Amino acid sequence: MSSVKDWAAPTPISENRSGLIGKGVDRYEGRLKVTGSAPFAYEVEAPSPPAYGVLIASPIAKGVVAAADISAAQAAPGVRLVWTPHNVPAQGERGAKMNPRSQRGSNPALAGKIEHFGQHVGFVVADTLENAKAAAALVRFEYAAEPADLIFEDNLAQADQPEGEEDMRVGDFEAAFAGAPVRLDETYVSPLQNHAQMEPCATTAWWDGDHVTVHTSIQMVKGGQHTLAETLMIPSTQVRLVTRYIGGGFGGKGQAYDDLTLAALAARELGQPVKVAYTRQQMFQATIHRPAVHMRVRLGAQADGRLDAFALEAVTHCRREAPFTEHAANFARSLYAAPNRLTGHRLVKLDIPAAGPMRAPGEASGMLSLECAMDELAEKLGLDPIELRLRNEPETDPETGKPFSTRQLVRCMTEGAQRFGWDRRNPKPGQVRDGRWLVGLGMAAAIRGNFLLPAKAGVRIDADGTITLRQGMTDIGTGTYTILAQITAETLGVPLAQVKVELGDSDFPPAPGSGGQFGAATAGSAAFAAGMNLRKALAELATGDPNSPLYGDDPELVTFGGGNIAVDNRAEPLERLVARAAPEGVYVEGSITPAADARDYSQHTYGAHFAEVGVDPDTGEVRLRRMFGVFAAGRILNAKTAMSQITGGMIWGVGTALHEYNEVDPRYGSFIAQDLAGYHVPAHADIVDLSAMFLDEVDDKANPMGIKGVGELGIAGAGAAIANAVYNACGARIRDYPLNPEKVLAALP
Amino acid sequence: MKTHFTINGQAASLDLDPRTTLLDALRERLDLKGSKKGCDHGQCGACTVLVNGQRINACLSLAVTHEGDEITTIEGLAQGEALHPVQAAFLEHDAFQCGYCTPGQICSTIGMLKEAADGWASLATDDLTADTVLTDEEIRERMSGNLCRCSAYPQILAAIRSAGGLA
Numbered sequence: 001m002s003s004v005k006d007w008a009a010p011t012p013i014s015e016n017r018s019g020l021i022g023k024g025v026d027r028y029e030g031r032l033k034v035t036g037s038a039p040f041a042y043e044v045e046a047p048s049p050p051a052y053g054v055l056i057a058s059p060i061a062k063g064v065v066a067a068a069d070i071s072a073a074q075a076a077p078g079v080r081l082v083w084t085p086h087n088v089p090a091q092g093e094r095g096a097k098m099n100p101r102s103q104r105g106s107n108p109a110l111a112g113k114i115e116h117f118g119q120h121v122g123f124v125v126a127d128t129l130e131n132a133k134a135a136a137a138l139v140r141f142e143y144a145a146e147p148a149d150l151i152f153e154d155n156l157a158q159a160d161q162p163e164g165e166e167d168m169r170v171g172d173f174e175a176a177f178a179g180a181p182v183r184l185d186e187t188y189v190s191p192l193q194n195h196a197q198m199e200p201c202a203t204t205a206w207w208d209g210d211h212v213t214v215h216t217s218i219q220m221v222k223g224g225q226h227t228l229a230e231t232l233m234i235p236s237t238q239v240r241l242v243t244r245y246i247g248g249g250f251g252g253k254g255q256a257y258d259d260l261t262l263a264a265l266a267a268r269e270l271g272q273p274v275k276v277a278y279t280r281q282q283m284f285q286a287t288i289h290r291p292a293v294h295m296r297v298r299l300g301a302q303a304d305g306r307l308d309a310f311a312l313e314a315v316t317h318c319r320r321e322a323p324f325t326e327h328a329a330n331f332a333r334s335l336y337a338a339p340n341r342l343t344g345h346r347l348v349k350l351d352i353p354a355a356g357p358m359r360a361p362g363e364a365s366g367m368l369s370l371e372c373a374m375d376e377l378a379e380k381l382g383l384d385p386i387e388l389r390l391r392n393e394p395e396t397d398p399e400t401g402k403p404f405s406t407r408q409l410v411r412c413m414t415e416g417a418q419r420f421g422w423d424r425r426n427p428k429p430g431q432v433r434d435g436r437w438l439v440g441l442g443m444a445a446a447i448r449g450n451f452l453l454p455a456k457a458g459v460r461i462d463a464d465g466t467i468t469l470r471q472g473m474t475d476i477g478t479g480t481y482t483i484l485a486q487i488t489a490e491t492l493g494v495p496l497a498q499v500k501v502e503l504g505d506s507d508f509p510p511a512p513g514s515g516g517q518f519g520a521a522t523a524g525s526a527a528f529a530a531g532m533n534l535r536k537a538l539a540e541l542a543t544g545d546p547n548s549p550l551y552g553d554d555p556e557l558v559t560f561g562g563g564n565i566a567v568d569n570r571a572e573p574l575e576r577l578v579a580r581a582a583p584e585g586v587y588v589e590g591s592i593t594p595a596a597d598a599r600d601y602s603q604h605t606y607g608a609h610f611a612e613v614g615v616d617p618d619t620g621e622v623r624l625r626r627m628f629g630v631f632a633a634g635r636i637l638n639a640k641t642a643m644s645q646i647t648g649g650m651i652w653g654v655g656t657a658l659h660e661y662n663e664v665d666p667r668y669g670s671f672i673a674q675d676l677a678g679y680h681v682p683a684h685a686d687i688v689d690l691s692a693m694f695l696d697e698v699d700d701k702a703n704p705m706g707i708k709g710v711g712e713l714g715i716a717g718a719g720a721a722i723a724n725a726v727y728n729a730c731g732a733r734i735r736d737y738p739l740n741p742e743k744v745l746a747a748l749p
Numbered sequence: 750m751k752t753h754f755t756i757n758g759q760a761a762s763l764d765l766d767p768r769t770t771l772l773d774a775l776r777e778r779l780d781l782k783g784s785k786k787g788c789d790h791g792q793c794g795a796c797t798v799l800v801n802g803q804r805i806n807a808c809l810s811l812a813v814t815h816e817g818d819e820i821t822t823i824e825g826l827a828q829g830e831a832l833h834p835v836q837a838a839f840l841e842h843d844a845f846q847c848g849y850c851t852p853g854q855i856c857s858t859i860g861m862l863k864e865a866a867d868g869w870a871s872l873a874t875d876d877l878t879a880d881t882v883l884t885d886e887e888i889r890e891r892m893s894g895n896l897c898r899c900s901a902y903p904q905i906l907a908a909i910r911s912a913g914g915l916a
Binding site: 024026027029030031032033034035036037038039040042043128129130134195196197198199200245246247248249250277279280476477478479640641643644645647648649650651652675676677681682683684685687688690691 | 766768769773776777781782783784785786787788789790792793795822823824826827832836837839840841843845846847848849850851852855873885888889890892893895896897898899900901902903904905906
């Protein structure tokens with residue numbers, strides 16, 4: 001097993017001779033996307049024309065399907081099959097190869113036992129989408145409903161410790177808090193939120209003998225492949241799962257849903273390709289969501305601001321049969337110094353759709369609490385919020401005592417303060433007016449963990465010099481295609497145009513997929529390893545080839561650059577070498593595993609958000625006026641796509657602070673907002689003058705390239721900066737997100 | 750119902766189910782899958798196409814109502830290898846991530862620039878008697894019918910300014 005010490009040596013990435021690493025090159029697949037020719041899962045061309053599947057959802061939250069009458073639907077024009085719990089084909093148990101913490105959808109698909117509103121109970125396939133929809137409306141169900149626990153706030157008394165988890169304690173929190181001269185004890189609420197990816201879940205499936213091919217919209221290739229194989233009760237080798245382009249994931253497409261299961265089952269039954277897409281309403285009711293979290297923060301400080309006691313306790317919810325904990329307190333374990341500490345989670349089980357990971361699970365909701373609490377404590381102490389954080393900056397991880405791999409939080413805050421003009425903030429709320437608007441400034445820190453998972457990649461060079469990287473990795477809009485092309489080109493010293501990247505196929509060497517901000521580091525490190533192995537193979541090929549100008553040279557002295565392989569001033573183009581010495585091409589694989597000592601370091605990405613808002617004191621409307629973030633996230637691979645990722649995350653924070661929430665209808669267990677008119681994601685007019693910058697950083701404890709993730713850091717803390725700006729603008733301290741006009745009006749002093 | 754229209758300069762004649770939306774006709778009958786279905790309810794704008802030069806949500810329009818219309822989709826914008834200036838600007842400014850809303854954003858931009866050139870006002874227009882000036886605020890308001898969950902709005906604004914000669 002490797003050590004982080006192995007990662008400190010110079011590499012083609014750190015040397016960056018062609019300058020491709022960090023360069024803001026255009027998106028690899030960008031041309032396909034701006035011309036509308038990137039085929040998403042529902043648009044893939046099947047070997048023969050597909051039939052259309054439509055799902056029918058349960059209108060009750062808990063109970064059983066007592067009876068189903070499919071006769072009218074079966075007789076409707078164009079109908080090929082109608083399935084209900086009573087006639088759906090047998091499906092295997094999922095689980096053996098699944099992550100046991102997965103928030104899997106209903107299992108099996110079309111189960112007669114109903115566990116949440118919107119669970120699918122029927123499925124119709126017809127020759128056209130119109131016929132399938134019309135027939136679906138003709139299926140008649142009878143239900144035997146049972147009492148259901150639907151409302152989080154009504155069930156807080158049953159909150160329990162998540163299985164296998166314990167509170168984290170350092171020192172004696174209770175005693176230290178009781179004795180602290182300055183104390184804060186407040187509860188903050190982050191609401192239930194939905195991913196609202198633009199592309200609904202979709203699958204196109206067809207069979208060739210006993211092998212099935214599915215094109216589906218999923219973030220994790222292997223997980224989807226194994227899940228489907230288990231469901232179909234066939235070996236994984238008979239399932240090919242392809243996911244080339246994904247119209248947004250954000251954690252919500254980390255798992256397989258009923259579109260995948262039923263498209264594959266129906267295609268087998270009919271001997272014809274079948275495609276199935278969720279409706280927008282089904283995306284809300286029958287996938288996963290970010291659960292609501294109640295967070296109690298207790299801070300006990302000395303008069304100079306140093307924290308003696310810190311506690312963050314989070315209560316959240318999940319679906320009864322799909323345990324998942326929104327770890328809203330975890331981030332705080334590494335953020336601020338305090339000798340006496342308590343963090344923990346409690347879970348309420350409900351009969352509503354499954355909770356699951358959504359962009360920066362834990363941090364996105366958790367930081368909404370602590371980063372406001374720090375603002376409140378700063379005011380109590382008469383300190384600037386940045387100064388309070390500086391006084392609680394730890395030298396080592398405050399919980400474990402481990403050294404930080406890198407930590408530039410202080411620089412993020414000070415650099416951001418200077419560039420944003422933080423010194424213009426009046427600490428007294430409600431003092432600045434611009435016409436009808438009360439104007440305020442707020443800030444918050446950002447932290448998000450860094451991870452590296454095992455992954456493989458394959459790379460080949462053909463006789464024409466084309467280098468093709470292949471990996472069972474996904475690009476959900478994050479820029480994976482692009483950064484893998486940059487890494488491969490820089491590693492092998494070839495122009496970017498010489499590199500092809502092929503992703504999203506279970507036939508390719510496996511990578512864990514997109515999630516947890518680990519994608520670039522994990523997939524990229526494997527691609528880098530594959531590239532290094534190809535360098536080695538080509539060096540040996542050249543130095544062993546009597547017709548090569550490098551014949552007889554030491555392979556260790558071979559260099560790559562400008563499309564050439566060389567020793568000193570003897571060189572030849574790669575394509576000439578390969579065409580002559582290995583005309584069938586050269587293929588190698590590479591892999592990455594976490595270093596044995598990686599956990600000896602506390603590894604995170606950091607940032608600081610600064611926001612300026614206007615509050616209309618008559619309507620309670622809050623408008624963003626300006627937002628700026630400074631981030632430190634290791635070596636940046638692509639200035640353009642990384643910036644898009646980080647500002648995209650910040651904009652999610654704007655939505656979190658001002659617009660986004662969902663509620664459960666106590667009558668039915670459905671979500672009140674179930675489309676994009678009811679669930680308000682930020683629109684273009686909501687986002688004004690928003691930008692960010694990255695600090696220079698290389699984290700040589702993170703992976704061989706010193707990179708980290710940027711996909712989730714941008715949302716961490718962003719909403720709290722806006723809430724703090726709202727308080728500064730008008731004196732309304734709102735601890736229940738989002739800060740919509742009715743709450744602002746009610747809270748105005 | 751037999752319906753005739755022009756799509757991306759080509760005459761098309763389809764025998765259509767009257768329930769078929771323009772979006773489904775494009776995607777499922779004409780193999781023009783660039784126009785996207787994000788909500789099917791006119792809320793997200795991913796299906797935006799140009800009909801007789803004006804932007805509409807193709808999911809809210811029944812295909813049979815377009816007899817004789819000239820329809821332009823994302824597939825009809827580039828001239829061979831040469832991208833339409835709006836497409837090129839979106840690529841250069843990284844005005845998208847996952848790319849699912851992008852065809853709608855691009856078609857909407859083209860329609861919006863024409864609306865502004867024709868003097869149409871928006872909610873952000875202060876003086877209805879003056880010539881329309883596409884300020885940033887105007888662009889944001891006029892493009893708010895096209896949602897981007899990846900949240901590429903700052904880059905979309907930059908691309909539109911560049912393509913519209915407003916930079």
